[in-house]
Structures are given as structure tokens and as C-alpha cells.
Amino acid sequence: MEQLRIPGPTPCPPEVLQAMTRQMINHRGEEYGRLQDEVIGALKKIFQTKNDVLLLTGAGTGGMEAAVVNMLSPGDTVLAVSIGVFGERFAAIARTFGAEVIPLDFEQGKPADPDAVRRALRDYPRVKAVLVTHNETSTGVTNDLKSLSAAVKEFDKLLMVDAVSSLGSINLPVDDWHCDVAISGSQKGWMVPPGMAFVSVSPEGWRAHQQAKMPRFYWDFTKAKNNAEKKQTPWTPAVSVVYALATSLKMMLAEGIDNIFARHARVTRIARDGVRSLGLPLLAADGCASHTVTAVGPFNGPDVGKLLKIMLAEHQTVLASGQGKLAGKIFRIGHLGWVHEDDIRQVLASLEAALPKAGFRA
């Protein structure tokens, strides 16, 4: 079987794929309503939140756009904390819809520094919201969100968190860490196909929403909330993804979120130890290494593209290339969602065989 080791879509368990063979039902009927309520209830447990969690039909980036247009007005100032491609994307969305964006960029492969956030918030008291990536897929770095949140909340700012690739895989207690908005996407740790985004909104987030003037229709949180009260979505939901999700969430709650987080930590340790024994560099330091994706590199000499081609052709293993400035310089091993220790051991064994063929020195 192919080893799909990219940071989403993740492979789906067979039970989840099978759930999608269920015939369509009326998305305005009671049966769907029960299903949606069950799914939202389970999502809240894994988000560790009492906040509303809204179901949106779209990719994770759609969830990010939804967060921006529902929380902000044109002309609002936001501090955009970025440690890579997805941090830049969050900033670009805010800029597109008319926010004044103050970028706070950190070196690729490093996490954001809470004290730098404090300094920026002191320098720019007009900042209304802080945009943070919890887990930066492009560099394999997880931010210390708890500390970043403490910094943001010292200044009483809105905290908007891109948790697309962390929620469900890495501990993120949304309420304890005061996330006003936290966004995830179905194809990540949730082990289901892409097509839905989930967004939690805190009471403070709802207050901001009442004032927010960016134009919105499809992504409007008021419409989503009013419809959720009727156990519906404002627009036709991706019903088959909801079926898949109902199954995967049961599996996740049966495994237990602490066990899921521990499994992702174990898998990460195996990946990082293995990469080190192969003599390859790791982009992120141990203290900030993501538990959902491991970035290997940077390389200057050897041909990373060739390595990925050999991994695919000879080992049926799909790894991810670098994005943005890291294109051609790193490769990434995704290990989120439906992943176990042996999957990563197999990837490492394949890498060991492929590296010399691709011209990497052992």
C-alpha cells in the first residue's frame, strides 16, 4: 500500500472510507440534524472547548478567511505572527480584506518569541487582534501557543489561531489557552477527506464579530450559528465528509485525546531519531518540533526532488517537498491522523535505501 506521508490529506482508516458509501440524506431533516449535533459535540471535546464550534464547507484556508472576515473590519490593525508559509497566508488574507497588517516574522525553522509579541503589542497599541499559526506545516515547527496566548492576553487582544494542522493531533486546550478563534481542517488530524473546516468562536470572539464590518456572506458566522441552532448549516454541507467525520470522531474519542497526542509524540520521536541516524539535518530544534510533520534539511547540494521521485517510484511513499523559500531545500514527512509507529519505521527504511540513489551521502 502507498504510504501517504504528507501533512494532509492524511490517509483515512478503512472504517472512515466505508462510512462515505452511505447514501445521501436530507440535510434539512432530523436525521442529519442528529448527526451534525453529534459531530459538533465530539469536536468540542477534542477542541477542549465550551465555545461554539461551527462547521464550514471548504478547505482549511476557507476557515482562515472565515475567521478574518468575521472578526475584523477594514482598517483594523492586526499583528500577524509568522513562522512560515501559513503564517504569511493568514497575514495575506487579512490584508486582502482591508486590515492593516503589522508583520512579525521569525526565522524559518524557529518558533515565535512571546517577548517579541509583547514588544510589538507595546509598540502598536492600536492592534486589535493577533494572528498566530499554532503548527507551521511548512517548517515543521509548533509554536508555544500557551506562552503566546499569555502575551496576547496581557494586552487584552483578540487571539486568532490557525490550528489547521494541530487540532486533534497536538494538545490545544482552546479554552485554557484563550483562543478567540481556532480553525482546523478535516483532512488533517481528523483522519477524514478534505472538504470541511471547523472554527471555534469564544464569547469575546462573538463580541468582536458583532462589530466586524468586513464583507461576508458564505462564511458568515451569524448565519452559521443561527443555522446550527436548528441543527443545520446555512448552505448544503459536505454530507459525505460529515459521515466520515462521525466515524472518525468516535474512533478518536475511543482512543482518547491524551493517547492520540502521545501517539503523535512517539511517532515524531521515531521520525526525528531515524532522520538523525541517517545523518540528515532536522530543520526544527527538539523543543519546537511539530508532532504532525517533520522537516528534513535544509540541503544545498543534493537533489531533493530526485529523492522524492525515487521514494514514490520505488517505495510507494509520498513525502512532501518544501514550500515557499524552502522549496527544493527541504523535504517533509507528514505524520498526523491515521499514523502509527510502523508507518514511520517503514518510511525511514525506504529513505535509507533511496538516499544514496538520489546522491545523498550516507
Added chain:
Amino acid sequence: MEQLRIPGPTPCPPEVLQAMTRQMINHRGEEYGRLQDEVIGALKKIFQTKNDVLLLTGAGTGGMEAAVVNMLSPGDTVLAVSIGVFGERFAAIARTFGAEVIPLDFEQGKPADPDAVRRALRDYPRVKAVLVTHNETSTGVTNDLKSLSAAVKEFDKLLMVDAVSSLGSINLPVDDWHCDVAISGSQKGWMVPPGMAFVSVSPEGWRAHQQAKMPRFYWDFTKAKNNAEKKQTPWTPAVSVVYALATSLKMMLAEGIDNIFARHARVTRIARDGVRSLGLPLLAADGCASHTVTAVGPFNGPDVGKLLKIMLAEHQTVLASGQGKLAGKIFRIGHLGWVHEDDIRQVLASLEAALPKAGFRA
């Protein structure tokens, strides 16, 4: 088996549901690229277009929002031709993003009058684009789009068509009828689950897009087009819906689009003849009756809600209620996508048994 007879989601053929059990693949890899190209090629045949067709992950309403924000600038004037709830929705989206909307509303159950469009375009020469619903799901009326297009093109305006519930079921030659943008949704005539929208863009549409200043990120057509050239989408696509679509499009092309349109026409005739023999009123006249949904009513006395409950509880048949001003006054029989003559005969037989129980006079 349940008879899901709402105007989308439509039931999916077993082959289509089965296609979704396929494991996830890399949405940035060659295998996905081939699949996307194949799907887009087939969509173009059914859209009867040489224009670009873009794949968007979202509901049909997302596709409508995408059309608006990619074609228009705040302050642009649009003529919004409305014959029901979905016409009003198209207008509301345009208004939300800052267009000046001139509403041209027609009586519910009636089609739009091309001469009224001509008069409006003469009265408001500043109109840049005309928004039209091809098939109005809420009333079961199909507009005479060919004639409406002729009126719009006499004045050289942009023609933006909500074809969500018609494309793939009712003849709509996008190029011959000069649609600058035509939008459809996966859960309609395409016989696949909801989660994707398809939008065609004409060369004139692309020229309008270059000037259009409404804010857009997730829905941006330039990003979609640039990525389509690499056989990708800008954001992670709903991969399992693409699998389903690849299967359903093969089935559709094997049946032949003329045969599909003829089947929808036959099914409609059976539905309308049957409704008449049951002594019930039809909202739309024969000349404008939709081939994807039949609206029955309006009723003033009998309890439509009770009828739909009996149809569900005793006949496992899901019909749709009225929307907007027609809520409680009509019910609707969806017959699009995976539907055959016997499905509708069964619905009619169930209706015959249910009507007296619900207090409808025979």
C-alpha cells in the same frame, strides 16, 4: 430504500458512493493532476463550453459568491433578475460585497421576461452585469435563458448565471448562450455528494475579472486558474468528491447529455401529469416548468408539513417544503441527477395514499 426527492443533494449511484472508498492521494502529485484534468475535461463537455471551468471546494452558494467577487468591484451596478429565493440570494451576495443592486423581481412561479430585462437595461445604462438564475429551485421554474441572454447581449453586458440546479440536467449550452460565468454544484445533477462548485469563465469574464476589485482570497479565480495550469487547486480540494465526480461524469458521458436531458424531461412529465391526476395544483405553467424540481401548490387550507411528515414516516419518501414566502404553502418533488421514471411513479403512488391522511381532499 428511502426515496430522497429533494432538489439536492440527489441520491448517488452505488458506483459513485463506492468510488469514495478510495484512499487519499497526494493532491499535489501527478495522479491527482490526471484525475483533475479528466474531470475538468468532462465538465466542459457537459457545460458545452470551451471556456475555463474552475473547481472550487465549497457549496453552490460559495460558487455564487466566487462569481460575484471575481467579476465585480464595489460600486458596480448589477441588474439582479429574480424569480425566487435563489435569485434573491444572488442579489444579496452582490449587495454584501458592495455592488449597487437594481432588483428586477418577477412573480413567484413565473419566469423572467426578456423584454422587462431590455427595458431595465435601457433605463439603467450604467449596469455592468446581469445576474440570472437559470433554474429557480424554490419555485420549480426554469428561465428562458437563451432569450434572456439575447436581451443581455444586445446591451453588451456581462451575463452571470446561477446554473447550480440546472447544469448537467437541463440543456444549457454555456458558449452558445454567451454565459460569462455559469455556476453549478456537485450535489445537483452531477449525482455526487455536496462539497464542490464548478464555475465556467468566458474570455469576457476574464477581462472583467482583471478589473474587478472586490476583495477575494479563497475564491480568487486567478489563483484557481494558475493552479489549474499545474493540474492543481490553490487549496486542498475535496478529494473524495473528485473521486465521486470522476465516476459520475463517466456515467453521464456514457448516457449522453441529450439522453440525460430527455430523461429529466420525461420524469418531469410523469411528475406533472401525476400531480394533476391527484387533483393538486402546479405552481409553474407547462412552458416554464423546471425539469429538476416540481413545485406543488400553493395550498391555503391543508397542512403541507403534515403531508411531508406522513410521506417520510409511512413512505420513506423525503420531499422538500417551500422556501421563503412559499414556506408552508407548497411542497416540492426533486427529480434531478440519479432519477428514473419509476422513482417518480413511486412518489406519486405514495402521495396518493398520504394525501387523504394529511387532510388533502382527493
